[in-house]
Amino acid sequence: MDATNQNTAPAPARPQLQRAACIGGGVIGGGWVARFLLAGIDVAVFDPHPEAERIVGEVLANARAAYGRLTDAPLPDEGRLSFHETLEAAVAEADWIQESVPERIELKRKVLAQIDAAARPDALIGSSTSGLLPSDLQEGLRHPGRFFVAHPYNPVYLLPLVEIVGGIGTAPETVEDAVRLLEPTGMKGVPIAREIDAFVGDRLLEALWREALWLIKDGICDVETLDDVIRYSFGMRWAQMGLFQTYRIAGGEAGMRHFLGQFGPALKWPWTKLTDVVDLDDQLVDRIAAQSDAQNEGLSIRRLEQIRDDNLVGILQALKSGDGGKGWGAGRLLAEFEAGLRRRAAEADEKVDGDQNEGLKPLAVRVSPAWIDYNGHMTEHRYLQVLGDATDHVLQAIGADLAYVKAGASYYTVESHLRHLGEAKLGDTLTVTSRIVSFDDKRLHLFHRLTRAQDGAEVATGEHMLLHVDRASGKASPAPAAILSRVAALASGDAPDGEDDGIGRAIRPAAGPDRMALAQGPGATPSTRR
């Protein structure tokens, strides 16, 4: 995949991101903390707010839950989280310091000057401001060249966008470094060519927000109607293609120029002139607050957050299958993030294992909301998905990985036997242990056992026969000696007690004291087919 190319090792002299500091730990600051920690980066926090630890903890809990559903890729061990008494202590060791204090320029300038004085001179300093100019913020810093705006969107742990905006004093390589350092966190640093109040995203949001306030104030619609208009139509277009690419399609084969020709005159129509700033007086605030209460009756903010995060996870996963499986937009970014996680996990495994063989390691898999049926149980075919992941895990361990498949051969599953022994529910973690039961030069016979991590209860077993196939001819072919020797090494060891119950079994037809036979035709005498 091209994806992996974007994560090649940087030149050694450029900054690395192993330790971050977050100054300010509200919803945005806490979101940064979660992004960094879940990417394996240590985070030092400074926030004088008495409840800072609780708030950060809540955002982090949401983020952990979302990541558990977002990806099956091997997340690194979480970075170390520490809270500090002083700003100076928090920033002292950091490679990247992210400022997320309230949006008041005097406060931000004061905090940034403190950071600048206490940080290593080569550390990067980003500000989460959603509207203040970087040139105004960097005035008076001793090292302004390493300062920039890094403006994220809520929820920071799921939405990838970070607008990267440099000021007059920002060194060009700072912007490049910021984009590069964010990559392993799954974020997308988007450099903005010129600084402007509110940058690009909030300018667009503000324009639409202003128009929305007029529509509510003038009684054209209520907030629920307005939200429905967005989410049943262009909201879904914008989740994947944005504005200009969507309009390119609308222009059709005639092209963008033709489309603009059509659209242009509309900009002069009377309805484009409603551009005054709406007066957000008490009456309008009351109306919006009341309509918002009605729209969200029975839905707490906590529940809305869960629903939003589930939806975002689902949209990200859907976009990961986009463009014929290559991934599209934020889904492509997720695929690249996962490729990076897998590559780093494989490298770490190699370092730890050396030439030693430690046998097949168990897989841990979390039951995702998308896997649940109307009974609240894990849907049947998701068991085979987990078993398939376990089979892939064994194939990687014997060297039949993606690179091997690309080189022209692969193991294909030809037969599977599943037994359902218990129920998996939302949020359960399943442990999958795997064993090579038998093999020859073409065949590989696997057995997987799924147990619930919290109580060890057996949930399902899978027995699978795989065939080694030459992909060009499509026929079975002997596996090479390198693979077979790893198979032989891993196939050692006795089966655990009771495991033979699940192996080599056929489905037995219905029979017993309460047997009713197969009818040979309507009204036929009970008899037996098998």
Place this chain on the structure above:
Amino acid sequence: MDATNQNTAPAPARPQLQRAACIGGGVIGGGWVARFLLAGIDVAVFDPHPEAERIVGEVLANARAAYGRLTDAPLPDEGRLSFHETLEAAVAEADWIQESVPERIELKRKVLAQIDAAARPDALIGSSTSGLLPSDLQEGLRHPGRFFVAHPYNPVYLLPLVEIVGGIGTAPETVEDAVRLLEPTGMKGVPIAREIDAFVGDRLLEALWREALWLIKDGICDVETLDDVIRYSFGMRWAQMGLFQTYRIAGGEAGMRHFLGQFGPALKWPWTKLTDVVDLDDQLVDRIAAQSDAQNEGLSIRRLEQIRDDNLVGILQALKSGDGGKGWGAGRLLAEFEAGLRRRAAEADEKVDGDQNEGLKPLAVRVSPAWIDYNGHMTEHRYLQVLGDATDHVLQAIGADLAYVKAGASYYTVESHLRHLGEAKLGDTLTVTSRIVSFDDKRLHLFHRLTRAQDGAEVATGEHMLLHVDRASGKASPAPAAILSRVAALASGDAPDGEDDGIGRAIRPAAGPDRMALAQGPGATPSTRR
């Protein structure tokens, strides 16, 4: 589910939608044609454009492909599509006439007067206008009460929103009827309380578009950056929650009022004053066209449409799992649409079958892009998904349907045996035939065979043992006589030739002339475990 309540039978006197007429068959008109046809509604088209049939045909092909991936629910037989030489012939029989001619008020008025004169007096007349006022359009009609704006969004066959806007002369029940009649097409009619130029959606779009043009003109960013800013951030928020619900979450426990208090002052900041209308001169058109070409290098409009439709299908499916499986936003609408399809198919089945039993009918399933792995083949667990759907189909046929499950009992799969005999690829249609192999009062033993529809090649088989379970106790329990008699009736008939190959089989361990035994430990002598 609440979903089905929304489709209860209307009072008999209200209009029905069985025959539609589409006047104008471009991208929007063709999208309406596709929505109606795929919902089983006959459509008569009038469009004097010489290529109208080709253009409608292309939109329809896209829509059919998208629906094939969107849902496994039983789509009704497509409505009958006819093209007519005169407007009068097209509208004569129609229950709903949708006008989608170019956006020029004189032209629309002339066409609407013609429609009004030729249509049945009780037929509804909707206009696809994206900005003209319904009061202006209905002036001079003989029956203005049945006229309204029904403004859809491209692609009309996937995006559910229709803004329903009445004018001064529109009867209130017309708006209600329009919303109700659109329901079985999967669309969401959203009534707008007061008419206003450009209604709600295009007013919001226009505000953002105007701001976007300034950002490009002033060189703040290029079109790709602007699209990235949207799709990596608030685009994904808006696909599911819109504007106000998103901000409600941003306000946190402090609520909407608190949020507005914070946001309000920003409306007076300098950056909100950039509200002039941009001059879309040649230079700006050239810049946007060139940047758009660069953004979409190598992607034809046709390819972009496919990518967009795949993404929208994926987003809709993701949202269908939202809110703990109840469905959220456009995904909830999709769940309701599917529930309606299933209910109507079941009703139609009952009508056709009467008391006769025609045996188990084969299922037809289309391989979706989301089911394809990096080899271009259908992913392993998707076979079990198709087999699970086939099992559900059998359970419905024996009366163990969703209502039965709700009443307290269900069949659970306890064991499955899959054989992979061929490969399924993107776009293949699979035919699944099912057979009851054996049963007793608690057990149900099924065999499914998957063949490729185009050449009859066998792709996979599934053998499954199900147990009848009392849901309260979680224990096996005898099925009631009503179910067992249907099982007995459907279990009649001999197995087709060769089928026994796939039944009652166990996975055989690797063995043969080229056998390599299981190693008992590293370097152990070859020997045999089983």
